[in-house]
Amino acid sequence: MKAAVERAPQASEVEQANWNWKGVRSFVKQRFGRVLCSSSCLNYLHRLGFVLKRPKKCFLKADEAKREAFVKTYSEVRQAAQTEGATIFFIDEAHFRADVDGRAKWVQRGQPALVETSSPKWGEKATYYSAVCLETGELEVMSVTQTLTAETSVAFLKQLRARHPEPLIVMWDNGPMHRGEALRTYLTTPDLKLRLVALPAYSPDFNADEAIWDWVREEVTANTCFGTAAKVRENIDAFLAGLAHRTAEVKQRCRTILQARAEALLASTNQLATHIPHVVLTLASV
Numbered sequence: 001m002k003a004a005v006e007r008a009p010q011a012s013e014v015e016q017a018n019w020n021w022k023g024v025r026s027f028v029k030q031r032f033g034r035v036l037c038s039s040s041c042l043n044y045l046h047r048l049g050f051v052l053k054r055p056k057k058c059f060l061k062a063d064e065a066k067r068e069a070f071v072k073t074y075s076e077v078r079q080a081a082q083t084e085g086a087t088i089f090f091i092d093e094a095h096f097r098a099d100v101d102g103r104a105k106w107v108q109r110g111q112p113a114l115v116e117t118s119s120p121k122w123g124e125k126a127t128y129y130s131a132v133c134l135e136t137g138e139l140e141v142m143s144v145t146q147t148l149t150a151e152t153s154v155a156f157l158k159q160l161r162a163r164h165p166e167p168l169i170v171m172w173d174n175g176p177m178h179r180g181e182a183l184r185t186y187l188t189t190p191d192l193k194l195r196l197v198a199l200p201a202y203s204p205d206f207n208a209d210e211a212i213w214d215w216v217r218e219e220v221t222a223n224t225c226f227g228t229a230a231k232v233r234e235n236i237d238a239f240l241a242g243l244a245h246r247t248a249e250v251k252q253r254c255r256t257i258l259q260a261r262a263e264a265l266l267a268s269t270n271q272l273a274t275h276i277p278h279v280v281l282t283l284a285s286v
Contacts (some may be wrong), residue, residue, distance in 0.1 A: 001023070001028070001044065003029075004027055005024070005045065005048070005050060006083075007025050009027075012027055012131070013030065014026050014027050014030075018120050019045075020040075021041035021042050021045075021072070024036070024041035024042075024044060024045060025038075025041050025106055026105060026147045028041075028135075028140060040067055041211045046190070047245065054104065055224055059202035059203070059204075061201070061202045062147040062200070062201065062202035062203055063142055063200065063201065063202075063265075066200045066201070067092040067200050067203055067206070070199065070200045070203075070206070070258075071258065071261045071262050071265055072265065073197070074258055074262050075262045075265055075266055077169060077171075078262065080168055080169075081167075084167050085166055085167065086166060086167035086168060086169050086193075086195075087133055087135070087136070087164055087166055087167070087168055087169070088133060088134070088135065088168075088169045088170075088171065088286070089131040089132065089133050089140070089160065089168060089169070089170050090131065090132050090133075090134070090169070090172070090208040090254075091129065091130070091131045091170055091171070091172040092129075092130065092170050092172065092173070092207050092208050092209035092210055092212070092213065093127065093128065093129050093130075093144075093148055093177065094127070094128055094130075094213040094216075095125050095126070095127050096125060096126045096127075096128075096216065096217075096232050097120075097122070097124065097125045097232070098120040098121075098124035098125060098225065098226045098227055098228055098229055098231065098232050098237060099117055099119065099120050099124075099225055100115045100117045100223060100225045101217055101221040101222055101223070101224070102115065102223060103217070103218075103222040103223050108217045115223045115224075115225070115233050116225060117225040118225055119225050120225070120226075120227050120228065123229075124173055124227070124228055124229045124232075125229055125232065125268050126143065126232040126233040126236060127143070127144045127145070127148065128141060128142065128143055128144065128236070128240075129141070129144060129152070129153075129156040130142075130212050130213075130240070131141045131156075131160055131209065132208050132211075132212055132250065132254050134208055134251055134253075134254055134255065134259065136247065136251075137243065137246075137247025137248060137249075137250040137251040138247065138250075139212065139240065139243050139250060140156075140159065140160050140163065141237075141240050142155070142156045143233055143237070147255060148175075148177040149177055149182070150177060150178070150179060150180025150181065150183045151180075151182065152177060152197045153177050153178055153180075153182075153183060153260065154183055154186045157170070157186065157194065158186075161192070166193075167193040167194075168193065168194045168195070168196075169194075169195045169197060170194065170195070170196050170197065171197045171198075171199060171207070172197075172198070172199065172207070173194070173198070173199050173201075173203075173207060174199070174201055178196075178198075195264050204256070205256055205257050205258075206256060206258040207256070208254040208255070208256050208258075208259075209254070210256075211253050211254040211256070212240075212243075212250075212254065215253060216236055216239060216240070218235055219239060219278075220235050220239045221235075221236075
């Protein structure tokens, strides 16, 4: 049964989209001719070492070779930033709707998990840009009321540029708002000292700024119906402003697999270098 639950139910001829106690009961009945109650099914899952977790997406279109190559690129970018005195920012965008953002919640056993909603319109939403620096824990934020485009991306880069006079390195994804004539024109600005680095496709786990939006959903919007976009912005703005005093927590929360892999690469490179014998060539050896 352990091997079966580690795969999709359909692989074991259980006609369910996901494993639960009913799926276990169906599997046991098919294989062993025994009918178990719900509590016995759940007990078997726990005894076999299974726990219930909210899954994260595994992007099948992600190119692992390109991701691995980017780890090396990121390591080189970090070294260059130290040499040049540049600051690295990860940028991302997010929408937060005024309706309920449903999350798991604790309720009394046997009671339904309910969240009140006024069913606000789909267009009632708050849209943001944010940029996070892992070295300092600094956060830059810009609220947007229109559709995200190259023009809005330029506006945010200008805000970032105005507040940080040092050379900047911006890392973001390949979204359509990160391309366009407005952006190309802005990058021709004399003495801009701004370098854009595109993250590999289908790699949100490489973008440190994703953690900011997860944090907002966890502490601000979870199971809450704000009703209007203005109310959403009011609450999110207050939370984001408070992160200016939580830089240590920002650095900890926003660290991703990219940093871990880059540091592992650097450690292995340094270890290899220490094992290379130093050879002094002489005329005799030549």
